Amino acid sequence: MTKTLLLLSGDGIGPEVTAQSERIVAALDAGIVTSTARFGGAGIDADGVPLTDAVLAEAKAADAVLMGAVGGPQWSGQPYDKRPEAGLLALRAGMNVYANLRPARCFASLADASSLKRELVEGLDILFVRELTGGVYFGNPRGIEDLGGGERRGVNTHSYTSGEIRRVARVAFELAAGRSGRVCSAEKSNVMEAGLLWREEVQALRDAEYPHVELSHMLADNTAMQLVKYPKQFDIILTDNLFGDILSDEAAMLTGSLGLLPSAAIGEAGTPGLYEPIHGSAPDIAGQGVANPCASILSLAMALRYSLGRPDLATRVEAAVEAALDAGARTRDLGGTLGTADMGDAILARL
Ligand code: ATP
Numbered sequence: 410m411t412k413t414l415l416l417l418s419g420d421g422i423g424p425e426v427t428a429q430s431e432r433i434v435a436a437l438d439a440g441i442v443t444s445t446a447r448f449g450g451a452g453i454d455a456d457g458v459p460l461t462d463a464v465l466a467e468a469k470a471a472d473a474v475l476m477g478a479v480g481g482p483q484w485s486g487q488p489y490d491k492r493p494e495a496g497l498l499a500l501r502a503g504m505n506v507y508a509n510l511r512p513a514r515c516f517a518s519l520a521d522a523s524s525l526k527r528e529l530v531e532g533l534d535i536l537f538v539r540e541l542t543g544g545v546y547f548g549n550p551r552g553i554e555d556l557g558g559g560e561r562r563g564v565n566t567h568s569y570t571s572g573e574i575r576r577v578a579r580v581a582f583e584l585a586a587g588r589s590g591r592v593c594s595a596e597k598s599n600v601m602e603a604g605l606l607w608r609e610e611v612q613a614l615r616d617a618e619y620p621h622v623e624l625s626h627m628l629a630d631n632t633a634m635q636l637v638k639y640p641k642q643f644d645i646i647l648t649d650n651l652f653g654d655i656l657s658d659e660a661a662m663l664t665g666s667l668g669l670l671p672s673a674a675i676g677e678a679g680t681p682g683l684y685e686p687i688h689g690s691a692p693d694i695a696g697q698g699v700a701n702p703c704a705s706i707l708s709l710a711m712a713l714r715y716s717l718g719r720p721d722l723a724t725r726v727e728a729a730v731e732a733a734l735d736a737g738a739r740t741r742d743l744g745g746t747l748g749t750a751d752m753g754d755a756i757l758a759r760l
């Protein structure tokens with residue numbers, strides 16, 4: 410059956426790296442129909458807003474969305490609704506993608522680029538499942554209140570319902586089946602009520618429906634420590650929005666380059682997922698044809714696996730990227746000289 414992939418290439422290096430993913434889709438010849446739409450700063454310049462209703466509707470109607478990157482110096486400092494990043498948050502909310510999947514996988518040929526010693530990271534393969542649409546980033550009440558006498562108070566609320574916890578925990582437990590079957594849930598149940606609820610709900614769901622999953626609980630501060638002490642102890646790390654933001658960035662640095670790391674955001678089964686590199690628009694190198702396209706191509710692989718029903722092709726694409734790296738193909742960020750399209754060529758040649 411035909412599947413549809415919407416490309417929102419966005420700003421900066423976004424269009425350059427997304428173009429390489431588009432070449433991969435074409436080469437796979439798997440009946441995946443791509444379309445493109447304006448988004449982010451490019452949307453602001455053309456349409457006055459980063460995300461039009463029409464583009465959001467298109468995203469919700471597609472099987473998957475592959476995003477490039479948004480933002481750039483020309484749009485920073487604008488009012489919130491005129492900022493490219495506002496479009497991204499509106500897209501995530503509009504698509505209701507509440508589970509953020511971020512792999513931290515270390516390619517053997519690049520293990521020396523890690524901030525840790527090779528033996529600690531070689532073979533590293535962690536998958537973060539981060540809650541993306543709740544927690545302290547979204548809880549109410551929030552704001553800055555004036556207490557008088559020059560004193561002010563900033564307020565955010567860390568809040569989760571059992572439903573919000575269970576739906577993201579379910580994603581982690583389902584994914585565990587295709588991996589080693591181990592899930593480590595990270596929170597601060599010793600000092601936070603929402604963290605205590607998190608621990609109870611995750612355990613209850615596991616006991617009721619996923620008895621084969623090996624579940625452990627770890628306080629988030631200890632998780633941060635364990636990640637740099639012995640990262641290979643982890644398989645899936647399930648955590649909330651705030652801790653997931655921090656811990657997944659920490660783990661990213663264990664694997665080397667920003668230009669290699671993909672991500673996915675998924676919601677209810679049967680609804681489209683949103684896939685994007687974790688790097689930004691990299692204005693310092695935009696337009697030069699030197700950006701590393703691997704993160705975009707590996708994001709495409711995640712789309713093939715989780716939204717387009719082709720895990721076989723996902724594995725093929727990932728293997729082609731790894732083979733190109735093993736053969737020494739390197740863009741500038743990895744210490745090499747290949748341009749964006751050359752790296753695309755190297756991967757296509759091994760597909
Ligand atoms: P954002 O706020 O959009 O996340 P950022 O400030 O975190 O952006 P990035 O745009 O991710 O920054 O860039 C950080 C650095 O990494 C820059 O020097 C950039 O050139 C480099 N970089 C990011 N992505 C890539 C890539 N795909 N290939 C090569 N270099 C990259």
Ligand code: MG
Nearest residue numbers: 687688689690
């Ligand atoms: Mg960033």
